[in-house]
Amino acid sequence: MTHGMHTGTHTPYLDGDRNWRDTAGRYALLPLRVFLGVTFIYAGLDKLTDSAFMKDAGSGSIGDMMRAVRDSAAIPAMVDMSLENPVAFGYAIAFGELAVGIGILVGLLARVAALGGALISLSLWLTVSWASDPYYYGNDLAYLMAWLPLVLAGAPILSLDAVLRARRRQRTGGFR
Numbered sequence: 027m028t029h030g031m032h033t034g035t036h037t038p039y040l041d042g043d044r045n046w047r048d049t050a051g052r053y054a055l056l057p058l059r060v061f062l063g064v065t066f067i068y069a070g071l072d073k074l075t076d077s078a079f080m081k082d083a084g085s086g087s088i089g090d091m092m093r094a095v096r097d098s099a100a101i102p103a104m105v106d107m108s109l110e111n112p113v114a115f116g117y118a119i120a121f122g123e124l125a126v127g128i129g130i131l132v133g134l135l136a137r138v139a140a141l142g143g144a145l146i147s148l149s150l151w152l153t154v155s156w157a158s159d160p161y162y163y164g165n166d167l168a169y170l171m172a173w174l175p176l177v178l179a180g181a182p183i184l185s186l187d188a189v190l191r192a193r194r195r196q197r198t199g200g201f202r
Contacts, residue, residue, distance in 0.1 A: 052183055059181060062172060063131030066143060070123035073116060080116050088116035091154070098157035105153050122146055130176060133185020140176035147173060 044052075073079050078086035089112035096105040108115040122142060129139025147170040155164030162168075181187050 055175060055179055055181070056184060058172060059130050059133070059136075059176065062143060062169075062176070063127045066123045066127030066146075067131065068127075070120045070127060073120035073123070080113055082112050088112045095154050095157070099153040100156040101152050104149060108153075119146065130181065133181030133187045136181035136185060136187050137177055140173050140180070144170055144173035144177055 073088075076086070078084060079088055081087040082089040084090065089109070092105050092108050092112055092115070096102055096109070099105045123146060126139050126143040126146065129135055130143065147166050151164060151166035151170055155166040158164030
């Protein structure tokens, strides 16, 4: 079976004659960026404003939560590291979520932000939600998978990365 290949000179991305499929393809990652950005900003702010969360011990504290998941985590050593200073770990996660959320939402260093989001989600999956049974009840694995397209593609449109890329092209005469 052979597949035909269009070899004409007309390319919708070069002359601006785009159909709805081309437009939809260009904007396909935008809803994912908005969802993940808003969700991670909210998660970070929620942690920072929850007085019970940022404590070593007590109901709803990061310390008690980490102690509760320690024995069921895929990598208990990761939990042990967080338990050395649970409050600092809580702040690191909260500020990491804020940085990732803002970065992906505005599209600044989007691939780096997405990688950060993927690493946060991976660490939470391997610790907090590892014991979810069946595995798809734990949302951290789904978040990890949602970050991967953004790690690969970045934020090519409606982003500060796109603005900076256009400025570089303009300065170099379009060669970059």
